[in-house]
Amino acid sequence: MNIQAIKQRFGIIGRSAALDNALATAVRVAPTELSVLIAGESGVGKEAFSKIIHAISPRKHSTLIAINCGAIPEGTINSELFGHEKGAFTGATSERKGYFETVNGGTIFLDEISEMPLDTQAFLLRILESGEFLRVGSSKVLKTDVRVIAATNIDLLDRVKAGKFREDLYYRLSTVPIHVPALRYRTEDIYMLFRKFTVDFAEKYRTQPISLTDDAKLLLERYHWPGNIRELKNVAEQISVLTEEREIDALTLKAFIPDIRNSQLPALRSNGGDGENMQEREILYKLLFDMKSDLNDLKSLIFELIRKNNLSVSENQLQQLASSGVDRSESSFAVRKELPSPSQTTDDRLEEVMPVTSPPPDLSKPIVLGHQAAVDYAQMEEVDENLSIEDMERDLIKKALKKHKGRRKDAARDLGISERTLYRKIKQYELQ
Secondary structure (H helix, E strand, O other), X not given: OOHHHHHHHHOOOOOOHHHHHHXXXXXXXXXXXXXXXXXXXXXXXXXXXXXXXXXXXXXXXXXXXXXXXXXXXOOOHHHHHHEEOOOOOOXXXXXXXXXXXXXXXXXXXXXXXXXXXXXXXXXXXXXXXXXXXXOEOOOOEEEOOOEEEEEEOOOHHHHHHOOOOOHHHHHHHOOEEEEOOOHHHOHHHHHHHHHHHHHHHHHHHOOOOOEEOHHHHHXXXXXXXXXXXXXXXXXXXXXXXXXXXXXXXXXXXXXXXXXOOOOOOOOOXXXXXXXXXXXXXXXXXXXXHHHHHHHHXXXXXXXXXXXXXXXXXXXXXXXXXXXXXXXXXXXXXXXXXXXXXXXXXXXXXXXXXXXXXXXXXXXXXXXXXXXXXXXXXXXOOOOOOOOOHHHHHHHHHHHHHHHOOOOHHHHHXXXXXXXXXXXHHHHHOOOO
């Protein structure tokens, strides 16, 4: 069964490569009896993968049951899973069959497996290895034939290192691991899912489905969605029921997701504080990213000038530039800004030295400049670049204030910091 057929059958929306890889793994492991560990953040749809595996497996005509290990109290989870005998504990007025006994021949999906107590983990390991288990309060060994699919939203190896999860059980469960990608790594799927949820809502309540403007779509795709698909569905339904307008712009969308404009810069760990240090670092990250972009533009410009003017440059120098991340191929040359030209462009000057129509130069020879070009280069003055972080931060804040005509609230949002931090920085740098 191909991936597209699986998507249509189970209502899976998305075209990202990471999602397709996860589905392909599920399809390949389904016909086997191997244990599967599905990893992924909360809300990514791990249970849907368990249904896919069960539905196309030889056990598809038997029972599939989903159990949330984190929702069952530690004192009763053994009874729930393995059953108990009459009088085994206070309140056990009759014998009870557990899930592993009642679902014999089927599939059990154990969600939040990381929350399972250590003693229960030992019983589960025995079932996985031999199919044997004991009811609580019984000494009679029972047999079961159950396929186990487990899921976790945290790294189980971290739990193993902390002594809260059995290492042997981890390797027994993760015979075939499947990683379901978070929604923020499926940017191309976000609007498709949003449209699916809004159309479903409209059909259910017989209303007109909402749509998004281009700027609202952009905001939707740039948001990091910590709650993943579950959060996206909630937002889609909230907007559908609470707005009169059927076309939603960015301003309306922001009202439903207040932190949708938050910076998506790398997260840093701090040792405490009120978060202002984190916001200051975000300014520096933004500045460094801008500097990197400018540097790449400069490198692309150099390659473009070399190509257009047939300049002779040593292969070693070209390799040094190419190794810094700029492609030397002709298709990659892109000059984003035109060169300023008080009297004559740089291209015109270089054509005086070496016309574009001249044959390709010998790369083993150095660049030879004419008299006028030599004079021009001799008049150039090398200026040391200011690398002071404080100066760069001051300039960035001044630019933001100028851009927003002194409106500090807008400037703070553009910089990705709080107004309080911006006020403190203005005072620190005497920008009143």
